[in-house]
Amino acid sequence: MWRALQRLWPYVTSARHAMLAGVLWIVLATAISLTAPLILKYVIDDLLAGATRATLALAAAALLGLAIADGVCRYWMRQRLIGASRAIEYALRNDFFAHLQRLPLSYYQANRIGDLMSRASSDLGAVRLMVGPAVMYFGSTALGFVIAVALMVSIDPWLTLLALIPLPLVSIATHVFGKAIHEKFDRIQAQLSELSAVVQESLAGVRVVRAYRQEPFELSRFGAANDEYVHRNRSLIRLQSAFYPSLSFFFGLSGLVVLWFGGSGVINGRITLGDFAAFSRYLVLLSWPLIAFGWVINIVQRGIASWQRMLEVMDTVPAITDAEADPAALAGRVVGRLEVRHLSFTYPGATQQVLTDISFSASPGQTVAIVGATGSGKSTLLQLVPRLHDPPPGTVFLDGVDIRRVPLERLRRAMGVVPQEPFLFSDTVAHNIAFSRDGDPPKDAVAAAASAAGLDADVSGFGHGFDTMVGERGITLSGGQKQRAAIARALLVDPKVLILDDALSAVDTTTEDAILRRLRDVRETRTCLLVAHRISTVRDADLILVLDGGRVIERGTHTSLVAQGGVYASMDRRQRLEQELAAS
Numbered sequence: 001m002w003r004a005l006q007r008l009w010p011y012v013t014s015a016r017h018a019m020l021a022g023v024l025w026i027v028l029a030t031a032i033s034l035t036a037p038l039i040l041k042y043v044i045d046d047l048l049a050g051a052t053r054a055t056l057a058l059a060a061a062a063l064l065g066l067a068i069a070d071g072v073c074r075y076w077m078r079q080r081l082i083g084a085s086r087a088i089e090y091a092l093r094n095d096f097f098a099h100l101q102r103l104p105l106s107y108y109q110a111n112r113i114g115d116l117m118s119r120a121s122s123d124l125g126a127v128r129l130m131v132g133p134a135v136m137y138f139g140s141t142a143l144g145f146v147i148a149v150a151l152m153v154s155i156d157p158w159l160t161l162l163a164l165i166p167l168p169l170v171s172i173a174t175h176v177f178g179k180a181i182h183e184k185f186d187r188i189q190a191q192l193s194e195l196s197a198v199v200q201e202s203l204a205g206v207r208v209v210r211a212y213r214q215e216p217f218e219l220s221r222f223g224a225a226n227d228e229y230v231h232r233n234r235s236l237i238r239l240q241s242a243f244y245p246s247l248s249f250f251f252g253l254s255g256l257v258v259l260w261f262g263g264s265g266v267i268n269g270r271i272t273l274g275d276f277a278a279f280s281r282y283l284v285l286l287s288w289p290l291i292a293f294g295w296v297i298n299i300v301q302r303g304i305a306s307w308q309r310m311l312e313v314m315d316t317v318p319a320i321t322d323a324e325a326d327p328a329a330l331a332g333r334v335v336g337r338l339e340v341r342h343l344s345f346t347y348p349g350a351t352q353q354v355l356t357d358i359s360f361s362a363s364p365g366q367t368v369a370i371v372g373a374t375g376s377g378k379s380t381l382l383q384l385v386p387r388l389h390d391p392p393p394g395t396v397f398l399d400g401v402d403i404r405r406v407p408l409e410r411l412r413r414a415m416g417v418v419p420q421e422p423f424l425f426s427d428t429v430a431h432n433i434a435f436s437r438d439g440d441p442p443k444d445a446v447a448a449a450a451s452a453a454g455l456d457a458d459v460s461g462f463g464h465g466f467d468t469m470v471g472e473r474g475i476t477l478s479g480g481q482k483q484r485a486a487i488a489r490a491l492l493v494d495p496k497v498l499i500l501d502d503a504l505s506a507v508d509t510t511t512e513d514a515i516l517r518r519l520r521d522v523r524e525t526r527t528c529l530l531v532a533h534r535i536s537t538v539r540d541a542d543l544i545l546v547l548d549g550g551r552v553i554e555r556g557t558h559t560s561l562v563a564q565g566g567v568y569a570s571m572d573r574r575q576r577l578e579q580e581l582a583a584s
Contacts, residue, residue: 018087033066103316123189126305156270345384371546382417
């Protein structure tokens with residue numbers, strides 16, 4: 001726990017000026033609120049001694065002034081401390097999201113998006129409550145407790161001691177209940193993450209859910225997760241329901257002690273009636289700090305549990321970094337000459353090797369195509385080039401420089417990547433294409449990229465052209481339109497290395513031929529890596545690699561590979577036969 005709080009401290013100190021100002025307002029507000037019982041003491045004693053209306057009017061004005069001053073101080077107290085907590089929350093959210101952006105693909109394959117969203121929202125909110133309202137109420141209650149006890153001692157030390165006897169039980173109850181609250185809240189947050197993950201998966205896969213009529217199953221899955229979430233919350237509610245009444249009971253004991261012994265003191269003349277009234281008022285004021293202290297303990301326990309859950313993510317070390325990078329590497333003009341030397345690769349934590357001894361080279365104007373059965377390692381090979389996964393040192397080179405020595409931003413800026421499953425944001429067609437460029441690129445550049453990708457005819461048929469909204473994940477577009485939008489996005493950055501991972505699988509052969517003809521001019525000035533399942537896509541490649549089980553089993557041009565009569569030739573015959581059967 002202390003280590004977690006140490007990690008939070010720099011964020012707190014970043015808002016130290018506002019926090020200190022808030023603490024000063026706490027001091028003023030507490031001092032003002034504790035002055036009112038003293039005025040009440042003197043008024044009551046004066047009434048017994050024969051006070052005038054003028055004295056009462058003066059006392060009433062003083063109490064009104066104190067109430068106004070107390071309200072002003074508490075207003076600025078909240079302004080400063082709650083405002084500081086929002087600033088801390090802002091910084092935490094930015095850092096948390098920035099860290100998520102640096103984590104590798106493998107992290108998102110192993111962790112559910114809904115869980116991460118819960119940590120970035122619900123858990124972050126609990127942390128804000130801990131560094132804002134909890135600090136405010138703790139400062140106010142702690143200071144109020146100390147001053148109130150001191151004033152009570154000044155009235156009657158013996159009565160103060162008797163009144164405080166039941167209060168250690170409050171500390172014991174707070175400790176016992178606080179630990180249990182922490183454990184239960186941790187379980188609640190874990191279940192909230194599970195619930196968020198269920199919702200995210202169900203909504204993201206809404207097409208599949210409806211296609212297979214699985215709405216009742218999804219409702220039951222959500223219902224089970226929601227029931228467990230409610231069950232865990234009710235368990236916490238039962239605990240809190242016992243916590244706060246127990247505090248009230250202990251305070252009631254103190255009130256009973258003060259009533260009996262304080263009343264006896266007034267009768268015996270040891271203290272005045274004004275002293276008794278002020279003492280009783282201070283006891284009431286003292287009860288709120290202790291109750292609030294229990295509430296603060298609750299918030300702190302929740303906040304620590306949430307912060308520790310956030311640290312589980314923030315402490316994850318990004319697997320792909322610039323630790324080995326040379327800031328001067330490829331600082332000049334990037335040509336795009338790519339070379340792979342004896343590349344073998346195994347995913348971190350796995351035992352089976354995915355790629356074995358892969359070697360090839362390509363220069364601008366050349367296209368290297370990679371074909372093979374599903375699971376042969378084609379996509380993995382392409383993902384290693386922009387370091388979406390990290391290749392071993394000395395295996396992948398760009399312009400003669402090991403890509404691990406090239407700063408990530410510079411390396412990826414030189415590449416245009418079209419993944420196997422294109423992702424579009426809930427935005428316009430134009431903004432989705434322009435996503436690859438910093439700033440707002442000219443409209444004619446966006447249109448030119450769309451034209452090169454064969455998307456221009458489709459866009460002209462949209463109701464609002466390039467300003468047409470594509471919906472969540474591009475749901476309003478067909479699979480082929482999404483792929484072409486992703487290709488246009490890659491072309492807009494004018495990449496030196498163009499990587500197409502089965503980027504034409506969702507279009508028919510006629511559309512594919514048209515797109516490839518348009519891309520021919522683009523490919524003449526840059527290095528192109530192309531993965532495809534259709535032979536028609538790779539027919540004109542300068543080099544074709546045939547992968548099987550992560551190894552290159554054949555290499556050459558289309559003509560030479562067909563002449564060899566091997567695996568590639570078999571794929572070609574089978575696909576031509578399928579086309580003939582489809583045509584007939």
